[in-house]
Amino acid sequence: MDNTSYIRNAICIFFQISTPMFNLPPGFESFSESRKTAFLEAQKISETQPIVGTFCTFVPRELILAAGAAPISLCSGNDETIAAAEADLPINFCPLVKSSYGFAKTGKCPHFHFARLIVGETTCDGKKKMFEYMVRDKPVHVIHLPQMTDEESVAFLANEFRKFARRLEEIFSVTITDEMVAEQITLVNEERRALQDVYRLAKSDPPLLSGKELFVMFNTFTTSVGHEAKIAFARSLKEEYSSRPAGAGPRPKRILLTGSPITKATVKVIDAIESAGGSVVYIEGCVGSRPNELLVDEKNPDVYDALARKYIRIACSCMTPNDGRLQTIGEKIDEYHIDGVVDMGLVACHTFNAESTLLREYVTKTKSTPFIHVETDYSQADFGQLSTRLSAFLEML
Template structure:
């Protein structure tokens, strides 16, 4: 039987809107805000410096026209929306950020930061694009040290090893909890819907009391597990329901016409793989306090298998393991127009899916609603194909 929602679900669904007020309250109290765009941003450094971190990725088409007065029209919509909000001063998170940290995940972002730096104080961290320790770790460690030094100088603070160690342990605790959200999708039927997973992971970025947020998420997860063991499920049990993995980068602005539609049409999103998915949550920072904390932080983040890394064998291994572990029937790759690294990498993911004998659906889109009907039709056909295959297998 379907279940009612755990008490705090709606807190996370509304968190981004409510966060507008919370971030202003922090500023009124004299707190400092660091805006960030990407999972490569070393949160441990930000928190050790005594700053609050907030996500700045644009997800609305509204500021894009403004951004296009200075940026190319054929640029990724996430980059344009992010810059447009800063240019218009239409996003409180960007407006109230005392510093913005950028990371060189793609050429579009890298060049946009030059313009954004005219509007907000910027620190840009240059990423290694080669996925091995010997060639990249030393350079990446120095970039993280430089980032910490920049925050120390700007905010007149000292970041000690003890501060970093405490921050490392807190961030690891939060990652373990976040991984648990996705692990609820392993149940059959899943113990949480994919849309609610997404609500939590989106909303938690805009809740600034970390202790209260941690406790709320725990309550939700405990209730989801209890409901499942009591025979109360978020989906009606159905052996032919397609189990989907969703992947990609920056799909927050397109969830209404992609993620939500997949579940509305009878699919179950069991895990997210990609930028904001299971991968970054399972990679923890070593907590051995006898070692240099900057090296330990660098070791964790250098393993993030972003599409900008080449060759990206680590991500292909991750895709295989995620398909197996979550018993997926289909894989959906969502990429934004002009996001060339993720779009090109979808071809390698397609080959992995063929090897694993599951179908792949690639949706390339932007923040505008004009293609919603076409996407819905493609999702419906994809789900029907999977369902027919499962029905035939069960005969």
């Protein structure tokens, strides 16, 4: 055994003995080196801050941070554990739900393993059922999300956020004051502005960053902790990308990507677009601009009302009607000089797939912009088919 392995094993044994509530999982030694590293990093976070696992951008990070905890997204982008999930969940469930549940069930998700609380929400019927299974292993709090945006719904959601704050106080034995929430509202708004400063660089023609780089940035933010670290990360990216020289050669076709959440498994859609000569300059998605375009009103004296008014405007397909999504996409088509819209739907993601027809009509008729809908899952077997369809779409632009 080399010195590095010896030290790592010694560290693991020390933590298993000294912090029994945060033991590494039984199968730890069989994991890949990258997964072992992820578990050790999650364990390190959990020793200074309790981890709260989330599955949706509707969960207010501001409240979790006010409780002194670390909000981390647990949505999975790998088909490795789908078979294990299908022992409990239907085969024709959304792959994001099956993958996320499978990683939790098999003990292969480091942040789920070390999480003190899992926060769910009623955006998706599949996830609602998933949370009923997860409660076997972890405390779960489900936020009831109203699916309209009227004043009654805003008041309802504000009350749900108050209940969530009380649950956080109970779990972590803390008191959450309005002043603490207001402070976190300011800090999280700063993080959103820092992100905006980076992804808006894609307005340049040709764009200063690729769609793959956009995805990596957004995905890193959802699984990172620490306000200063996030701000520094965003600023370093802005400095790097803004200093790039203007691209040479033919102008790439500028694509707006929208639809179901983009994950590491479905980034293949971006790869297919950009390998065919296109450029994804705007990602209108959960792992994208959708939760980051809007800020919380820092001047609203009722912090829970302020949070509710921001989060209820996230244009998810669970909302009805979802006019906000059409409005946002229309604005971005103009703002980013979009040549074509690609709508990606996950298999069995019924609300996004159902909304595709309305979106097609709006994009092609109102905005006179070409549109294509593609449906995929977490397998990589359809990459060739996706590439063929998307290449043909780009050729016609």
